[in-house]
Structure formats: structure tokens, C-alpha cells
Amino acid sequence: MQVTRTLVSLSVTLYLFFTCKVQAIDSVNIVLRNHLFLPAEVEVPAGKKVRLIIDNQDDTAEEFDSFDLNREKVLFPHRKSTIYIGPLSVGEYRFFGEFSPNTAQGKVIVKESSNAP
């Protein structure tokens, strides 16, 4: 009986996973160079999922960290990394690089859809 329950649970889980639809997602490009995020501030629309594409042009790895965005991601050197954020409410969400917290700082500014680029 327990095996049946477990199999049913796993089946439901797999169903949920494979039936998730991927929606069209806006992208925002950021460059990490000399331990600086460029641009340091990006605007995104409220209520939408957004893809941050961060191109780490430095020779060292960095770790993107944001409690506001609930994201942690290692940015490998000379590689583009993708971070999915949102849907977010209007406001400002800070992020920083754990290995260079004094210089690698940035902000995602979320605006109503009509005001965001």
C-alpha cells in the first residue's frame, strides 16, 4: 500500500513538472567587469518573470547574491550565466557579488509594466 502511495506521489510530482508551461520571458543583459556590474541598475516590469543574463568578463568567479530576490548563483569567469527572477512587485531589489561586495553592487528596479522598458 505504501509503495502504491509513493508511486502515485512520484507520478503526480512528475506530471506537475512536465506539464509546466514555459512562458516567453524578457531578458536583461548585465556585464561584470573589473568587479563591477554594468549597468548597476536595471529596470524590469512588475508581475513578469525576467531573465538576467550576466556576462562575467573577469578572470575570476563571482557569486551573485540577493536576499531581496532570493537568488544565489555562481558566475563563472568568461561565461554568461542566467538568473531567473520574478514575477516581482514594484520596488527595488538589491544584489551584490559575494567575493567583491564593496564594488560589485547593483539594483533591480521593478516598475509597472507600462513604465518599464
Add this chain to the structure above:
Amino acid sequence: MTKSLFIRMLLCGALGLMSVSARADGMVVDKVYHPYVLPFEREVEWRLLSRQTDDRNELAQRAGLGWAIAETVTVEGYMIGERDQDDNFDLAAYELEARWQVVEQGRYWADWGMLFELEKRHKVSAYEATLGVLFEKEFGKVSLTMNAFAVREWGRAIKNEWESEFRAQLRYRFDPAFQPAIEVYTGEDFVGIGPAVIGLYRFAGQRQLKWEIGFASEVAHSGKDHSFRLALEFEF
């Protein structure tokens, strides 16, 4: 909230209820696992679990060392100590655990991971293998995390059987150092619910200290059955 989102929440709730039953070896309250792995991550961990019933107090501690072996896979080894029937605290088991982040965080409707564990009781022929599904979904500043486990126990000193277990945590990300939560644990003849607090403190670089404190009270039966858990995790 969209209709499809609501339906999925209902299905996930059903997933949890279907998983209600059990692990035979006692301590059900433990850690709710998140489906995320960071490359380069290394950690040392210590957990304390104390369960007070009308009859006795059970105590278990575990110390672990973990490291990421790939971008999405981390492994951790544990030594587990328990207090025995004579009130002596001694080494009780060893465990090897692997956690796999299946999808990129935030990419899909929810985040998924898998957990694999193999445990061997010390000095006796008793083994336990666990396969777990890890789930996490954000609702603004609230995160819902659920774990469903299928457990196989075997050996000459233990009954060969399948078990299952379910854990859930609803966490409000108020502040890095203070994230209140409500947790639910179900296991063999046990349904526990109670508050928890999760927090972290960052040091320079990738180093950080995470802590979790939780208290769960058994609600399905009369009589005293309270569990307290404490976990410290240092990542470096």
C-alpha cells in the same frame, strides 16, 4: 492567483497527504531540504534532535561534511550519534547523502530537486536507502518547501520494508537573520506541526553560518510528544 496555479497547489497538497505514513526508526522531525546547490559549496554541519514523550527522551546528533562535486550536485557524509536505552550516547549510524538540483531556480513554475541517502547502522546489519523529491515555490516573500521520501529498509537486524515520509516548511523571508516558518512532519504514526526560525550570517567571501531552530508537537494522538531540533551549518 490563476486557476492553474490554484490547481497545482491543490495537487501539491495532495502529494503531501498521499505521502503521509512513515519511517520506522523513530525520529521523524529533522531538516526540510531545499532543492538548490551552489558550485564550490563546502560545508560542515551539526544537527541536534530531541524528542520528549511521556515515556522517555530520545536524543540524536549528527555531524556532517559536504561539498559540491558538480554544478548541480552536492554530497555530504554524516556520523550519527544517539542515546541508547541505557542512556549512553554513542555512535549509531553513518550516512552518505547526495542532493541534485534538477532545474534552474525560478525558471519554471516551481523548483525541483532530488535527494539520495544511504545509511548503515553501526555494528549491526541494518541499512536504509532513501529517494526523495524536493520542491520549492516562491509566493512573493514566502517560500513553500516540501520533501517527499520513499525509504527502503533492509538487513538482518531490521525488518525489510518500504516506508515513506513527508516534510513541509512555509517560510517568510523577513530578514536574512530572522526567517520565521511553520513546519509539518509526518512519519510512522506521527503528525507533527510547529514553529521554526531560520537565519544566516554572512562572513567575507563565500563563508556563511546558517542556523535553524524548530519545535514540533505531535497532533494526531493524545499524550506528550514534542520534538526540538537545532541545526548549524557553516559554508565555506
